[in-house]
Amino acid sequence: MTKVDPAYEVRNNQWLRLQPSRGRMDMPLARHFIVALYLFGSAESFDVALRYELNLHAAPKPLSVRDFKEPSRGKKSQYRQKIRAILTLRKKVNLEYLWTAAYRPTKWMVENDSDWLMEQLRAKNNEKLVAQGASDPRDEEFAAIIQEGAQELYQLTKDQKRVNKNNLLQLLPFRLPRDPSMFSLRFPLVAQQVELSRESIWHFHLRRVVWSLSELSRTGLSLTIGNLKLVCTVPENRLKVFAGFFEWDLEALGRNGVNPEALLKSTGVSTSWVGPVGFAGLWDIWHDRGIRAIQ
Numbered sequence: 001m002t003k004v005d006p007a008y009e010v011r012n013n014q015w016l017r018l019q020p021s022r023g024r025m026d027m028p029l030a031r032h033f034i035v036a037l038y039l040f041g042s043a044e045s046f047d048v049a050l051r052y053e054l055n056l057h058a059a060p061k062p063l064s065v066r067d068f069k070e071p072s073r074g075k076k077s078q079y080r081q082k083i084r085a086i087l088t089l090r091k092k093v094n095l096e097y098l099w100t101a102a103y104r105p106t107k108w109m110v111e112n113d114s115d116w117l118m119e120q121l122r123a124k125n126n127e128k129l130v131a132q133g134a135s136d137p138r139d140e141e142f143a144a145i146i147q148e149g150a151q152e153l154y155q156l157t158k159d160q161k162r163v164n165k166n167n168l169l170q171l172l173p174f175r176l177p178r179d180p181s182m183f184s185l186r187f188p189l190v191a192q193q194v195e196l197s198r199e200s201i202w203h204f205h206l207r208r209v210v211w212s213l214s215e216l217s218r219t220g221l222s223l224t225i226g227n228l229k230l231v232c233t234v235p236e237n238r239l240k241v242f243a244g245f246f247e248w249d250l251e252a253l254g255r256n257g258v259n260p261e262a263l264l265k266s267t268g269v270s271t272s273w274v275g276p277v278g279f280a281g282l283w284d285i286w287h288d289r290g291i292r293a294i295q
Contacts, residue, residue, distance in 0.1 A: 094184065095191065111196065121184060139187045139190055142187060149168065149171035156210065156260040199272070200271065206242060214260040222254055
C-alpha cells in the first residue's frame with residue numbers, strides 16, 4: 001500500500017477520510033482506485049459490478065404506498081417554498097437580505113432557478129412581472145464585461161485580488177445603483193453574473209499560496225512553511241491545512257519547479273470551494289456572508 005500511496009505510511013489513521021463532502025467521499029482519486037481494487041479484485045470485476053448497478057438504476061422502480069401519499073420533492077420545490085415564506089413574512093425583501101437569511105437556498109436558486117427568483121423579488125417590490133423598460137439597456141453589455149473580467153481576475157499574478165462583488169463592479173465604466181433592490185431590478189443579468197463569478201475566501205487563499213510557492217521556486221528558495229510566511233499573508237494555520245489536505249510534497253515541488261496553473265488545477269477544487277470538511281469556522285461564515293453588505 002505504501003508503494004502506491006506514500007501518505008498511507010505517514011497518516012494511515014486518516015487515510016480513508018470517510019466523512020463525505022457535498023455528497024462525495026472526501027478522498028484523493030488514487031485512493032478510490034486502491035479501495036476499488038481491494039473490494040473487487042480486478043478491473044473486470046469492477047466493470048461487471050458497475051454495469052449491474054447501472055441496470056438497477058435504469059430499471060423502473062416499483063411504486064409504494066408512500067409514492068402515492070407523499071411524493072418526494074426536489075431542491076427546487078423545497079427552496080421555492082422557503083423563499084415564498086420569507087417573502088410572505090417580511091414587507092421588504094431584496095437579494096442581499098436573502099443571502100443573509102437563507103444562504104443555501106439563495107445560492108442554489110441563483111445558480112439554477114434565477115429567473116423565478118428575480119421574478120418573485122420584482123413582484124414583491126410592486127414591479128410588473130414582465131416589463132420591457134424595467135432593465136437598463138446596457139445590462140447585457142455590462143454582464144459580458146463582468147464575465148470576461150472575472151476570468152482576468154482569476155489569473156495567477158503577483159497582485160491578485162479576490163473575485164468579489166466590489167472588484168467585479170469596478171470593471172464597469174459606470175457606477176451602478178448602490179441600493180440592492182434597484183441594482184437587481186435595473187441590471188438583473190449583471191447581478192446574476194456577479195453571483196456566479198464570486199470567489200470563496202478559501203479559493204482566494206489557495207490561489208495566493210500557489211503563487212507564493214511558484215515565486216519561492218523561481219527564486220531558488222526552499223519550499224517550507226517558514227519561507228511561505230515571509231512572502232504570503234495567508235494565515236499560517238491555513239498554509240498548513242493546504243499542505244496537508246492536498247498532500248503536497250514541498251521538497252519534490254522545490255526540486256522540479258512549480259507551475260502555478262498546473263498546481264492549482266491539480267487540486268480539483270472549484271472557485272466556490274468552502275474548504276476542507278471540518279475546517280470552515282465562524283470567521284469564514286462572517287466573511288462569505290456578512291461582508292456581502294459592504295462589498
